[in-house]
Amino acid sequence: MKLNIVPARAGFDWARAGVRTFWRQPLALAGLFFMFISLVSVASLIPYVGSVLALVLLPAATLGLMAATREAAQGRFPMPSVLFTAFRAGRPQARAMLLLGAMYATGFLLVLGASALIDGGAFARMYLVGGALTPELLQSAAFQNAMWVAMALYLPFSMMFWHAPALVHWHGITPGKSVFFSFVACKRNFGAFALYVLSWLGLFFAVGVLVMIVTITLGQPGLMNTLMFPTAMLLAAMFFSSMWFTFHDSFVTDDEAPAPAPDDGPAATP
Template structure:
């Protein structure tokens, strides 16, 4: 597994975009199916949000499987939502989800540990109906630290779910190879994440400039957000294909 230059991250994004362009409707339909499933899961009382965090790898696998199908000349179908649930490796995928939940909790602890007083002050200001600029100043350091913790954890484990699903690796082995692969390709991973964030930020500014803060503008920003979610998975697929080789996708038998 050779070390890759930072520009490889840009190549992953370009290849991911070319993949998305082949079947934008299919990938967006698959994303909407995942979003609807997530919405109903989060409606469950008490455990909804926890269950959603644990099931996140299942939704990622659905989108990655769609990318693999497109890459091999087939169609991305909404039923790929069930691919992770039907896999014999689903317990290991749920283990990745449990790790994702732990990362979120760790990030939240960092936010409250650093900016707890600022959060309390902001809550009091909201109850009074008057929020001053100084009420939110203390949030920045906590939010930045929490975001960095989660982003670093997500990046290091981003290859674990596809390794489990496509190469049938156990959880511990998949996490090991994911961390090693990402660390050896840390420059392209960081550059890809930064470029995707910049593209989204610039896109949002253009939408606001053209449409303003209107209902149409909000709809445009939300559309950009959805496309960004798909592009993250298209980029992850192209990164996986370069680091570990294209996955062998089984062709479903025709009835």
């Protein structure tokens, strides 16, 4: 396994491949995404440890969505069991994935802890246990500063864990090494990832504007709030469907030649 350096335009190809693959199996991939959301949400409801447990399970659940996209890209129908791919590959890999999840939860809590030093924990409590976002809270300078600090710290943190679940599962890398290799891969392909993020932000914005125009044209602006949530969920499912392609193009095995995604479909998968 070795790192593959891709041009910046690959970021747009990743986003496009995710959208196209999603529409190959829209019911399956949308259903798995909602199972993913439900799994994390139910775990977070467990008293005292729910929020931490949801964070621990997040890398494994994300791997499941990547495996589902891999199945769809290869022309197969992803079954619901694919969401639990991380725990179906034997005890050693399951333990490694849980360890990676524990590392993710610890790091994420440290990020929130850093933000709590600024606003006394208001932003961290809002994220972990929820609550009402009052105008006074949103306008608070301390709350805003805590939010920006958390976002700034989360960027390198997310780079560490972006590829880590896939590296642990498909390449047998230890959790500690996987976060290092993931960070290096994201850093070396930063141009592609920047365009990838911008592509998704642009798509979310464009679809949001389209929904607004349609509801205003129909003379029912109040319908926008009703349509926006399911639309955002579908776009989020497409986003998660694109994560497999960011990993597949960033790492290649010694006997594998990297190839860009063709114009009429997503990148070939091993």
